[in-house]
Amino acid sequence: MAPRGAGYLxxxxxxxxxxxxxxxxxxxxxxxxxxxxxxVGDEPESVDDExxxxxxxYELHHHGFEDVDDALEWHPDLLALxxxxxxxxxxxxxxxWPSPGRGFCTxxxxxxxxxxxxxxxxxxxxxHVQRTADVEQVLDLFRLRSVYHLxxxxxxxxxxxxxxxxxxxxLVELLYDExxxxxxxxxxxxxxxxxxxxxxxxxxxxxxxxxxxxxxxxQNNAMTLFGLHRRLRGAALxxxxxxxxxxxxxxxxxxxxxxxxxxxxxxxxxxxEHVEADAVHEQLAVRTICVGxxxxxxxxxxxxxxxxxxxxxxxxxxxxxxxxxxxx
Amino acid sequence: xxxxxxxDVVICPGGPLLLRGDHVVTDxxxxxxxxxxPVSAVCRCGKSSRQPWCDGTHKVLPPxxxx
Numbered sequence: 001m002a003p004r005g006a007g008y009l010x011x012x013x014x015x016x017x018x019x020x021x022x023x024x025x026x027x028x029x030x031x032x033x034x035x036x037x038x039x040v041g042d043e044p045e046s047v048d049d050e051x052x053x054x055x056x057x058y059e060l061h062h063h064g065f066e067d068v069d070d071a072l073e074w075h076p077d078l079l080a081l082x083x084x085x086x087x088x089x090x091x092x093x094x095x096x097w098p099s100p101g102r103g104f105c106t107x108x109x110x111x112x113x114x115x116x117x118x119x120x121x122x123x124x125x126x127x128h129v130q131r132t133a134d135v136e137q138v139l140d141l142f143r144l145r146s147v148y149h150l151x152x153x154x155x156x157x158x159x160x161x162x163x164x165x166x167x168x169x170x171l172v173e174l175l176y177d178e179x180x181x182x183x184x185x186x187x188x189x190x191x192x193x194x195x196x197x198x199x200x201x202x203x204x205x206x207x208x209x210x211x212x213x214x215x216x217x218x219q220n221n222a223m224t225l226f227g228l229h230r231r232l233r234g235a236a237l238x239x240x241x242x243x244x245x246x247x248x249x250x251x252x253x254x255x256x257x258x259x260x261x262x263x264x265x266x267x268x269x270x271x272x273e274h275v276e277a278d279a280v281h282e283q284l285a286v287r288t289i290c291v292g293x294x295x296x297x298x299x300x301x302x303x304x305x306x307x308x309x310x311x312x313x314x315x316x317x318x319x320x321x322x323x324x325x326x327x328x
Numbered sequence: 329x330x331x332x333x334x335x336d337v338v339i340c341p342g343g344p345l346l347l348r349g350d351h352v353v354t355d356x357x358x359x360x361x362x363x364x365x366p367v368s369a370v371c372r373c374g375k376s377s378r379q380p381w382c383d384g385t386h387k388v389l390p391p392x393x394x395x
Contacts, residue, residue, distance in 0.1 A: 111341070118387065166332055177365050248384030252377075279382040280369040283340050 011066045012206035015056060019049025025081070026056060029068045036077035040084070050085055051217035055209070057082040058224040062151055063205055086225050090232075093222060097309050109294060113286050113308070117245045120312045123319035126250035128326070129257035137326050138261060142201060143208040144216050144318075148223070149192040150205050153178040155227030156240050162230040166292030167237070174240075174284045177277060188273070195267030215318035222310055234300030237293055238307030241285035246312065247278035342394040344369035344382035355380040 014030055017023035021044045028036055044050035059065065060073040072078055107115075129138055157175055160168060180186035193203035202208070209217075226236035251274035258268040290304055338346040347353070347368045352360045361380055369382035372395035376383045386394050 114342075114387075169334070173366060177367070181366055249387065252383060275383050276369075276378060276381050277365065279344065279384045280346065280365065280367050282384070283338075283343060283346055283369060284367060287338070287340065 011063055012059075012204065012209075013067050014065045015052055015206070016210045017049075018052045019045040021045065022049050022053040022056070025053050029056070029065075029072055029078070032069045032072070036075060036081075040077055040080045042081070044085070048214045048217075050088070051214050051221060054082065054085045054089060054221050055217050057085070058221060058228070059206070061224070061228060062154060086221075089218075089221060090225060093310050094306065096313055097306060109291055110286050113241060113290065114245065116305075116308070117242055117312065120316075122312055122316035123323055124250065124253075125319045125322060126253035126257070128323060130253035130260070131257070133257060133261075133326070135261050135263065137322075138257065138263065139199060139201065141322070142196060142199060142267070144212050144322075146192065146196060146201070146203075146208050147206070147212055147216055148220050150189050150203070152189045152192065154189075155223040156236055158227035159233045159236045162233045163293065164296040166296055167289055170284060170288035170292045171237070171240075174244075174281050174289065177281070186273075188270075188277075191266075191270045191273060195264060195270040198264030198266035213318070213321055215314065215321055219314045219318065222314055226307055232303060232307075234293065234297070234303030235307030235310070237285075237289055238304035238309075239311040240307075241282075241290050241304075242308035242311035244278050244282040244285040246315070248275055248282060251275045251278060339372075340369075342391070343386050344372055346370075353380045 014026045017026050021039075021042045024042060025039055028039060044053060056065075057078055060068065060070075060078070064070050064073070125141060129141065133141075153175055156171070160171055160175070163171060176182075178188050180188070180190070184190060196203040223236075223239060226232045226239055251271040255268045255271040255275065258264075258271065294301055294304065334348075336348050338348075340346060347363065347370055348366070349363070351363050351368070353363065353368075353370055354360050356374075356379060370380055371378075371382045371385075373386040373389060373393070375385045375389065377385070
């Protein structure tokens with residue numbers, strides 16, 4: 001390997017396999033074989049196996065792995081496998097939505113959207129953290145959240161060049177704030193990294209991916225699926241809007257729970273930043289980004305709602321699993 | 329020429345007032361607060377715990393109590 005130079009930060013290593021397909025895939029990409037065609041027809045043996053395989057294939061488009069050749073990002077056999085896995089995943093996400101295409105347009109889009117999110121009766125991890133969680137549960141939650149928060153907004157940023165003027169300017173206005181408005185110390189992913197370190201956890205990108213339940217992989221893979229595919233830009237922005245609309249009040253609860261347990265102030269700061277930032281972002285995401293998108297590309301309305309619903313549903317699945325494991 | 333809306337101030341029905349750019353906002357005690365982000369949300373319901381900024385509290389108010 002060529003010398004990397006001073007200051008080079010090693011990236012993560014490939015994650016642990018969760019079944020026969022992911023085992024073969026991860027072995028193959030580490031070994032840099034010339035021919036990966038044998039993998040293309042493999043079936044995953046479980047949802048865990050499918051999701052970690054897809055997560056690893058997607059990671060080649062994010063930061064990659066220290067033990068995988070970067071050139072494999074665009075290897076046609078890996079793209080063929082990725083396509084097959086993500087087709088099945090997208091079909092599953094769509095099949096979970098009980099009322100696809102339901103007409104919401106009774107008032108304005110913004111009113112409908114806020115009412116839709118408000119009416120979604122999901123389980124709340126933030127309420128548990130605020131009132132009853134113990135320190136170990138909250139640290140576990142930070143480990144799970146780190147898979148996404150250390151690349152916060154990155155998948156959504158892929159949508160930018162695929163948008164027209166109104167939605168593009170609106171999305172960049174929001175992303176500029178997510179990315180610190182020019183100040184690297186205020187990049188949200190960096191604030192979370194500081195919070196992890198202050199809690200005695202690893203801030204290394206991907207450090208906890210082997211520990212996360214499949215629901216976390218599905219959350220992350222859904223965002224990358226929506227972000228990477230121009231076809232799904234409506235879902236990417238609908239997902240973003242639902243994420244922002246469900247962030248400000250829960251972030252305040254997270255911050256109060258962190259203070260209640262005496263955990264690091266840096267982590268409370270991360271959530272405090274999101275109380276105010278996301279009170280802005282939820283308005284921008286709904287009123288300027290999604291409304292702008294639908295003015296320019298009204299045919300994407302169904303996917304905006306699909307992305308929003310998926311965001312709420314995937315978080316609900318994770319919350320129900322964790323709350324049941326914690327017997328809360 | 330501008331044919332697409334991009335106002336400096338946006339009133340969100342039932343929610344905050346969005347303020348684009350760098351401004352100083354005084355709260356109900358007369359204390360000045362400088363904006364710190366590209367777009368800021370100013371509380372209109374009066375219930376935010378981070379005056380003068382919105383913290384999303386309007387969403388837990390009954391609809392008739394929202395601005």
